[in-house]
Amino acid sequence: DGGITQSPKYLFRKEGQNVTLSCEQNLNHDAMYWYRQDPGQGLRLIYYSQIVNDFQKGDIAEGYSVSREKKESFPLTVTSAQKNPTAFYLCASSKGTEGNEQFFGPGTRLTVL
């Protein structure tokens, strides 16, 4: 079955540590996205990539970094510079770069202690 996988589902880290969240898709989609969701809030775009080896900052990129070395993979690193990293992180992909219909992974809930 095609889809998007994110692992792990729950992640705990100590303050000051960098952590990398994985996102893999086997849908052969061109574009991939990372969103952050805080309790009771909408999604906010962190980074997006329309093509391999290229990515763009979203609305809240500070304290995060990404790479897109392969079409199917778009890992997100939450660095120690991110002031409030505890959140639900969602990865998405879309067939075209217009992103009209985005498919989401199950998410990773990150808690920084």
Added chain:
Amino acid sequence: GQSLEQPSEVTAVEGAIVQINCTYQTSGFYGLSWYQQHDGGAPTFLSYNALDGLEETGRFSSFLSRSDSYGYLLLQELQMKDSASYFCAVRTGNTGKLIFGQGTTLQVKP
């Protein structure tokens, strides 16, 4: 600034019809999307409107008025499984960059 406004909560009974409104103020507009998210789950795509008018997909319909910067999601024949959060999102450019509203929690009662 850029903002999307939608009601925070809506309650309806099983079998009824409910409308969730979304008004937006954004620097660019290419289209309005709707996503459903069950508690703790992943959002799932419901609809996308780029042009004015009503789009129907089964029990769900979505409407857009670009001149009024307004859209709505209409859910008919409500079922208990429709209890979820519903988000409107504006595509602001020729990429997939979306700005999401805060979400509307729909509670369907028996």
